[in-house]
Amino acid sequence: ETGVTQTPRHLVMGMTNKKSLKCEQHLGHNAMYWYKQSAKKPLELMFVYSLEERVENNSVPSRFSPECPNSSHLFLHLHTLQPEDSALYLCASSQDFSGSVQFFGPGTRLTVL
Amino acid sequence: GENVEQHPSTLSVQEGDSAVIKCTYSDSASNYFPWYKQELGKRPQLIIDIRSNVGEKKDQRIAVTLNKTAKHFSLHITETQPEDSAVYFCAAGGEGKLIFGQGTELSVKP
Numbered sequence: 630e631t632g633v634t635q636t637p638r639h640l641v642m643g644m645t646n647k648k649s650l651k652c653e654q655h656l657g658h659n660a661m662y663w664y665k666q667s668a669k670k671p672l673e674l675m676f677v678y679s680l681e682e683r684v685e686n687n688s689v690p691s692r693f694s695p696e697c698p699n700s701s702h703l704f705l706h707l708h709t710l711q712p713e714d715s716a717l718y719l720c721a722s723s724q725d726f727s728g729s730v731q732f733f734g735p736g737t738r739l740t741v742l
Numbered sequence: 743g744e745n746v747e748q749h750p751s752t753l754s755v756q757e758g759d760s761a762v763i764k765c766t767y768s769d770s771a772s773n774y775f776p777w778y779k780q781e782l783g784k785r786p787q788l789i790i791d792i793r794s795n796v797g798e799k800k801d802q803r804i805a806v807t808l809n810k811t812a813k814h815f816s817l818h819i820t821e822t823q824p825e826d827s828a829v830y831f832c833a834a835g836g837e838g839k840l841i842f843g844q845g846t847e848l849s850v851k852p
Contacts, residue, residue: 671831674840730791
């Protein structure tokens, strides 16, 4: 599937590193999302962008910084992460912000040492 | 806060049997209820969804029912097959925001 792609697929970083996750959607959608998926926990919504404007920020620590330069691309910038931030980070997109089906990317498996 | 409870957390059935997963939600404004299937190491994929103006929807072996008064909805899989083995997530929401349940790990034994 190439609808929603994410890079890298796997990332190992130290607590002092700075890295970025990238998401790209080829579906012509107007809304994009970042989710965190930890073991034994439900998917946690982190950020929502609609038409390149952030419309939701679920009290995410400032060490996670999203960027949406256009409706096809979404980034998650990471700095000074903690080991408990290790998780699968999933990007999703939907046609619009209002009750549309969300399509997920394959995720980035992040390990913080 | 808004919450979605999903049960059971694990479910093991024999091939050919039916499987039922149930979810309850707290936000009465929710109007969109998708179900996702996530196979090991893969992305969640939508398998069926229902909106609040519909009480039941069916797609081949999969059906979803919604009771808005009681604020619960269920996924029914009939004639289960080994390839149905995966983690299933329910979600409730609208206006772009989805709250996910904790997931149900379904195992179908041949």
